[in-house]
Amino acid sequence: MKHILVVEDESVIRAALGRLLERNKYTVSEAESVDDATKQYDLANDFDLIISDLRLPGAPGTDIINLSGTTPVLIMTSYASLRSAVDTMKLGAVDYIAKPFDNDELLDTIKGIFSKHTKPQNAQQSSTPSSNTTNPEIEAQNNGIIGQCEEMQTLFKRVNKVAPTDSTVLILGESGTGKELVARAIHESSQRADKPMVSVNCAAIPETLIESELFGHEKGAFTGATAARHGLVEAADGGTLFLDEIGELPLEAQARLLRVLQEGEIRRVGSVQSQKVDVRLVAATHRQLKQLAQSGEFREDLYYRLNVIQLNLPPLRERGSDVVDLAKYFLAKVCEKMSKEQLHFSPESLYAIQQYNWPGNVRELENAIERSVILADHHLITTDLLGIELNEKSNQSRTRQEGKAETDLTLEDYFQNFVLEHQEHMTETELAQRLGISRKCLWERRQRLGIPRQKATSN
Known part of the structure; x- marks a missing residue:
């Protein structure tokens, strides 16, 4: 069982985080400051992971990075100080997460860290004959992706081919299909796996701040810039930069990004000097970038720079029996997370899952399964708990209005x-x-x- 140290001065947050981790089968120890942690524990040898708040009484949480030896350190920070967390990546933190965090997001981040840092333990398995044969479907499952259909098998093979290179990758797919999971699979199978992967949702950052967030700024570059800051591109130096919803990136920021791809350098906002960066770019969007480029809404030269390797994620409705495999996987995962006895699908609910259009794709399926587990009174998941009406699925429209009418009004x-x-x-x-x-x-x-x-x- 993995042993995690939580360093957090707020007792309520520390206790809540401890309960969450224990419910998910982790052993948890606690400390309220860096000094408290060093007095009680051997940080370099006692733990598999250290989760520390950035702002602590006394020494800052970043001091733990130098005290932890090879133990990975995950930094927690408030949204207001998110850019400070970028600096922690430069100091050696394995990742950071913004508070208040989503529980599933935190757990997925922890699993990703453990999958990366436990790879050497599997070295003995390499001597078996079967280990010399690459199974893309199994490898992708280790990164949280499940798929047996032909389209997904093709995707897995291409991921395995492109991951060891430094080529730019463009992932296309509808919202909820798992584009970030594919990006993480590429990173964790690359030669940059021991370096940070920085994920940015271009649509979630205000347009007025996007250039500063991505490329950093100098002191006095604009009102409120009281100190120089690293950007997210710098934070990914040596690793992978994942730009989700890149179609929402403003044209001015697109020009700066183009320079990163062409010259391998950035210029902070307010600076007259450029500096070199070494990042592997993976971008994703649900929009048609080629059409946007033709209409002038997206830089055409940037589109062709991004579109070196294109990976297409099929919508869930086109993945055949994968939907059943995913549903069973999510059901087991949710039952374990909620410490519930394993539930099962009724024959009618399995039929409904296969026939339904799933306009929200894998994310909608996962949410439907979680909802059904919460609402279930017995050991069976029935169709009514999923919010699926069998008599309308086969000719269901893909429009947002009808998709909304079909699901959990x-x-x-x-x-x-x-x-x-x-x-x-x-x-x-x-x-x-x-x-x-x-x-x-x-x-x-x-x-x-x-x-x-x-x-x-x-x-």
């Missing part, structure tokens, strides 16, 4: 009504916190439901 209506009612006087962060979701999830639901983002009246 109650929860979606609540989300839509809450956002429309409160968005004029609440920031995106406040909305996400009240709804109990991440800012990225809030943005994705806005996109799916067609709710335009309003300008916040206050920050």
